[in-house]
Each structure stands twice: as structure tokens, then as C-alpha cells.
Amino acid sequence: MIVNSDTLSDVLQGIRLTGAVFFDLHASAPWASASAAGDLVAPRLMPGVQHLISYHVIADGECWAAIRGTAPLHLTAGDIVVFPHGDAHILSSAPGMKAEPRLSVYESAVARGALPLAAEIGRTGGAVTHVICGFLGCDIRPFNPLVATLPRVVHVRDRAGATRGWLSQLVHVALAESRDRRPGGHAVLARVSELLFVEAVRRHLDSLPPAATSWLAGLRDGAVGRALAALHRQPSHPWSLEELAREAGASRSTLADRFTTLVGRAPMQYLTH
Numbered sequence: 001m002i003v004n005s006d007t008l009s010d011v012l013q014g015i016r017l018t019g020a021v022f023f024d025l026h027a028s029a030p031w032a033s034a035s036a037a038g039d040l041v042a043p044r045l046m047p048g049v050q051h052l053i054s055y056h057v058i059a060d061g062e063c064w065a066a067i068r069g070t071a072p073l074h075l076t077a078g079d080i081v082v083f084p085h086g087d088a089h090i091l092s093s094a095p096g097m098k099a100e101p102r103l104s105v106y107e108s109a110v111a112r113g114a115l116p117l118a119a120e121i122g123r124t125g126g127a128v129t130h131v132i133c134g135f136l137g138c139d140i141r142p143f144n145p146l147v148a149t150l151p152r153v154v155h156v157r158d159r160a161g162a163t164r165g166w167l168s169q170l171v172h173v174a175l176a177e178s179r180d181r182r183p184g185g186h187a188v189l190a191r192v193s194e195l196l197f198v199e200a201v202r203r204h205l206d207s208l209p210p211a212a213t214s215w216l217a218g219l220r221d222g223a224v225g226r227a228l229a230a231l232h233r234q235p236s237h238p239w240s241l242e243e244l245a246r247e248a249g250a251s252r253s254t255l256a257d258r259f260t261t262l263v264g265r266a267p268m269q270y271l272t273h
Contacts, residue, residue, distance in 0.1 A: 007228045007229040010232040010233060011145060011146050012146070012198060016138060017136060017137070018190060019046055019052075019136040021045055023132070024118045024119070024132060025130070025131040025133060026118075026129075027093065028123055028124060029128075030092075030094065030097070030122060031093045031122030031126075031129075032090055032097040034089075034090045034099035034100055035089050035090070035101055036088050036101035037086055037087065037088040038085075038086020038087075039052070040101075041054075041103070041106055042086075042137065045135060046137045050137070050138065050139050052137055053086065053135070054086065054133065055135075055200070056080070056133050056134070057080050058077050058079045058080075061076075061077060061127060062129060063091050063092060063131065064092050066089060067083070067089045070153070072092075073155060075155075078158045079155065079156070081154070082156070082197070084150040084154060087153075088101065105119075132172075148215070149214045149216050151204075154200055156203050170192050173192060213261060214263075223250035224259050227244050227248040227255060228263075230244060231270065235271065239268070
């Protein structure tokens with residue numbers, strides 16, 4: 001698989017990922033916890049960010065995650081679920097359970113400086129699930145092709161290969177750092193949050209089927225990936241299709257066809273957008 005990592009890096013730098021807010025949840029079955037939409041949570045939790053991405057790491061146990069209108073997703077220890085578009089969602093000990101979000105939780109925790117907020121819910125004696133909840137802010141205007149192309153839910157399993165457990169370990173480092181409040185902790189937490197999101201995106205990219213068409217799929221194509229990299233490096237350059245094709249190492253017709261098929265618009269239309 002060919003992936004033009006430079007393009008992904010350029011876009012990630014441009015959207016200014018920021019944030020390091022974590023919640024530490026221990027839940028005993030039966031339980032359900034609802035998260036409000038990101039545009040409601042952001043001003044209470046991370047004032048000033050344009051867009052809020054939330055994610056959850058299942059440290060121990062199991063649970064279900066769902067957003068309205070979709071089938072619930074079963075999560076077990078080592079799984080990470082990301083909500084790139086900031087959808088309201090529910091985590092629960094069984095599928096189909098209901099809960100209402102409480103925005104006051106975010107406000108009171110921030111006001112007390114009590115982050116990471118440690119919470120226990122459910123009934124004593126039930127099966128316990130440990131969930132670490134994180135939030136990441138980013139720019140979404142004027143143009144964020146990465147967030148736009150990601151699905152509403154990204155599910156990553158952190159249990160395979162040589163990197164087994166690496167994402168989960170990052171979250172535990174972040175949780176410990178936020179509890180200890182050592183000098184430089186804010187910078188460490190921001191970097192860990194970014195690493196978690198970037199690695200989740202990379203693993204999602206690896207999981208795309210060969211015939212997938214999207215901005216992310218375009219990164220895997222040699223010519224289209226090189227064209228995207230060139231456009232993102234120099235968006236103000238007066239590109240022509242001929243010059244861009246030379247940069248991509250393809251003919252004009254080949255680049256135009258492959259770019260339009262994978263990305264969804266012609267190269268010059270993409271540049272204008």
C-alpha cells in the first residue's frame with residue numbers, strides 16, 4: 001500500500017490539533033453514560049476551539065457505543081472509538097440503553113480544576129468497565145478535508161502486531177500526567193492527544209478496502225497522493241493541470257481521472273475549494 005504521509009502531515013499541521021482533557025470513568029453494570037454533541041461541549045470544556053473530537057479507550061471490561069440512527073458497536077479492552085464529527089453518543093453496559101447528557105458535569109469539573117474527572121456510575125457489584133474519555137480540539141474552517149472524509153465513528157482495535165497496546169499505553173501516560181500536574185504537563189498532554197488521533201487515523205486508513213474512494217483513499221494512490229501533497233504545500237501557487245501532472249508523475253488525463261474518481265472533484269476544483 002502506498003501512502004503519502006507528507007500530505008497527511010501537512011493537513012494535520014494546518015488544522016492545529018489541540019487539547020488534553022481526560023475523564024476517568026469506572027462503571028458497574030448496568031450503566032449508561034451519554035455525551036452531548038461536540039458543539040455543546042466545546043465552549044464548556046475547551047473554550048475557543050472550532051471543533052471538538054471525542055474518543056474513548058476501553059482500559060478494562062467491555063461496553064457498547066452508539067450514536068443515534070446507527071447500530072451499537074461492541075467494545076472490549078484495548079479498543080478505541082473516535083467520534084470525529086462530534087456526534088452525541090452513548091456508552092453503556094448493554095446495547096439499546098438510554099441516558100441523557102449532563103453538560104453541568106463539564107462546567108463543574110473545569111471550574112474546580114478537577115480534571116481528569118474521576119467518576120463512578122452504576123450499581124455496586126456489577127461487572128466493571130474502565131473507560132478513559134478524551135477530547136481533542138481542532139480547526140475545521142476554512143477547509144478540513146481530513147475530518148470531512150472520516151466516518152462518524154472510527155473504531156480501532158489496539159491488540160494486534162508489534163504495536164499491541166501502544167495506544168492504550170499512551171492514554172494511561174496522559175492520565176497519569178494530568179493527575180500529577182508536573183511542569184510542562186500541558187505540552188505533554190497536547191502531544192499525546194495528537195498522537196492518539198493521528199495513529200487512529202493511520203489505522204483507519206490501513207483498513208480501507210482497495211476500491212475505496214475518498215480523500216484518504218487518494219493518499220494511497222501514488223500520483224494522486226503526490227498531487228495532493230503539492231497542492232497542500234503551495235496552495236497559493238498558480239497551478240495548472242499540466243504542471244500538477246508533472247509534479248505527480250502522470251499524464252494530465254490520467255491524473256484528472258484518478259484524482260476525480262478518488263477525491264470526488266477535479267484537481268483545480270479541489271484547489272479552489
